[in-house]
Amino acid sequence: MIRTPLRPLARILRARETGENPDAIEAENRAQRHAAIQERARGSARTRLFFMSCAFALAFGTVGAKMGVLAASQPSEPRVQTTGAQIISQRADITDRHGRVLATNLLTHSLYAHPQQMVEPERAARELVRIFPDLEVERLDKDFTGKRTFVWIKKKISPEQMQAVHDIGEPGLLFGPREMRLYPNGHIAAHILGGATFGKEDVASAEVVGVAGVEKAFDHWLRDPANDGAPLMLSLDLTVQAAMEEVLGNGMKVMNAKGATGILMEIKTGEIVAMASLPDFDPNDRPRPLLKGDPSDSPLFNRAVQGQYELGSTFKIFPVAQAIDLKLVSPTTMINAKAPMKIGKYLINEFRGHNYGTLSVTDIIVKSSNVGTVRVAQLLGPDRQRDFLQKLGFFDPTPIEMSEAPTGKPLVPKRWPAVTSATVAFGHGLAASPLHLATAYATVANGGKRVMPTLIHDRSQRGGEQVLSPEAARIAVQMLRQVVVRGSGRSANVEGYEVAGKTGTADKPRPTGGYYGNKVVSTFASVFPASDPQYVLVLSLDEPSTIGAGGESRTAGATSAPVAAEVIRRVAPLLGLRPSTETQLPMVERPLPDRLKLVSN
Structure with a gap:
């Protein structure tokens, strides 16, 4: 842009010839320059206000549209989102024949430590032993104050234990997401389900693998993402299974037996409705196998x-x-x-x-x-x-x-x-x-x-x-x-x-x-x-x-x-069988050779 000079020489010379005041020319030019500057400022302000109005309109329009979508959608419970990598193992549920859950997954956390980030390792060790009595304070002290850069403390902890560790306030104690296997019915059908444990794992994920029973037999199927989370439906009836285990346990005590087993099977299909072996165990806390002696002495023995x-x-x-x-x-x-x-x-x-x-x-x-x-x-x-x-x-x-x-x-x-x-x-x-x-x-x-x-x-x-x-x-x-x-x-x-x-x-x-x-x-x-x-x-x-x-x-x-x-008396009504009046059916006699009418030496 070419700016007009405040005292143009030609006009100044003419003004002096005609006897005009040259300063009036400068004042006039200065006023024109200020008016031009103000006009440009007003135009810039109008442009900014326009764009700001558009931005506010777009923002409020987006919020309004989102509110409309939420108002028109079906209500659902909010899901808690966790930071870190997605859990590797999304293991399918196991249910009985009526869809009642026998095994499912529970989101929990693991606990580990970075000793180089710890501020008070000795105090942290004492507090952890208070929360987890099975840990040893001497071992933790050695791990936290030595040269180790990573220490596993617990592979899975409860929400209450997690909060207690939070309260310690130690920055070197860290948590990793875990998906653990949960058996909500405890001992019921323990030998059939078998149990699961962690396979490959790191701080951000863990793989759940079956170790026995149907958990191991169907391990690949239960971990296959192609099944889209569909549960594995067993032939068991949870109610019948629980009733048989209760009667079998009482009978085992009354008869002073070392062990007991019961199998209830549908004749036409071969489906196992209930199958129990006693003594049993809780698959949530699966015991270690026996290393010597009679295998039948172990509760793991089916x-x-x-x-x-x-x-x-x-x-x-x-x-x-x-x-x-x-x-x-x-x-x-x-x-x-x-x-x-x-x-x-x-x-x-x-x-x-x-x-x-x-x-x-x-x-x-x-x-x-x-x-x-x-x-x-x-x-x-x-x-x-x-x-x-x-x-x-x-x-x-x-x-x-x-x-x-x-x-x-x-x-x-x-x-x-x-x-x-x-x-x-x-x-x-x-x-x-x-x-x-x-x-x-x-x-x-x-x-x-x-x-x-x-x-x-x-x-x-x-x-x-x-x-x-x-x-x-x-x-x-x-x-x-x-x-x-x-x-x-x-x-x-x-x-x-x-x-x-x-x-x-x-x-x-x-x-x-x-x-x-x-x-x-x-x-x-x-x-x-x-x-x-x-x-x-x-x-x-x-x-x-x-x-x-x-x-x-x-x-x-x-x-x-x-x-x-007693088992039949308890489970027959649960199976939908009604007591009936028995009709004796005659034996069918087949014609036989005389030499077979009396079989002797």
Whole structure:
């Protein structure tokens, strides 16, 4: 911009020639310059005011629009946001069949220290020991005053503990976000859930990994982001599980047993509705495994899946059902059950020295005759007997979805001579888990069609192999019903629920060989209702002993059977089963060759 001079020379000269005052010219130019400056200032002010008005209008418009959006949106609870990296592990929940939570996640924090940033390390050590009594003040003093630059103090702390550490006011004590696994029901279903712990971790994140049970078996699935947080739905019913664990725990105390296990399974689907092993543990505070001694002494030991027991007379229904299926015998076929029976150099006797003489096939099961069962097994022959037990699943681990399942492989004799065939027929010489037994009974009760156990709800199963004819399976269930009506299982009878089952008492083997004289495993395997089988319950007590009218007793009829009855009495209404008036169905007699009407030596 060219500025006009205040005293232009040409005008000054003309003014002097005409006698004008040159100072008037300067004053006029100065006034014009000031007027121009003021005009420019007014224009600049107007521009600033315009832009400020636009800015205020935009700001208030944005706030108003946001308020309108919030007013029109659905209300929701505010979420607390934390600084730092996102937790790596977003592990899916585990629920029961009704969607009730069995395992979930809890946002918490870890506690660590940067000793070089600490102002009063000795005081901080003393205050931390006051908050966490399991810490050692000497160890903390050494860590805080030494050369270490990083110290883990606690991998997870509660909000109350976090606030108490805050109150110490030590800048070198720092917190990291954590997602920990929480089991809100404590001990309930502990062995099935297993537990979880921290895997890879740093101060800003931690990976939660399963260490046992379904947590380990489905670890990859539970951590897979592709599932979009969908829960893993188990076949368990939390209410039924809690009821069975309560009854089983009380029964274990009353019967003075070392341990106990119970399995409740749907027959048609193979779904496990409840499965318990006692003693148990709290997966929120999982104990350390035993490093020596008997594994079954640890509360971590899952007796239902990992236990390998000779299951005694519960096996007797298998050779009998197979013989009926092959039309070798019928329920009324008379068998020579005279005791003792000699096989090679071995004698087979009856419990408490009984000698039943001649029994029908039905009464062999009702009276639990060892000799009578061996006679039936001899009709089958070792090869057919072995093949049938293999089809029932007694030679392989159960396919249950638990990390412990492979460890429960049955102990099967390598050779199968006549004496092995005889002892296995009445439940000795072959050791399997209670879950194996429950699966086999479910197969018999399922019209002879193979059942595969599962812990996943609504998992579609392919049709199982038909290992037994439906008619033979129906007759076998009727025989088991007679055991409860008038046999060794009378203490398991629950009015209105038509319980059918078989008792089994087996001496416990010594680790050094042979058997204990006063230690047994008592088992009651049952099906209910007998007229329309829907559920299988297998209940087993380890080293039970009870005092009755006849003195001390360890038999299944006096120990496991009454506990099983109480379990059925408690859980049947929870399962939606109504008590009914029983209708006795007649046994079906098949035409048999005359030579099989009486089987003897």
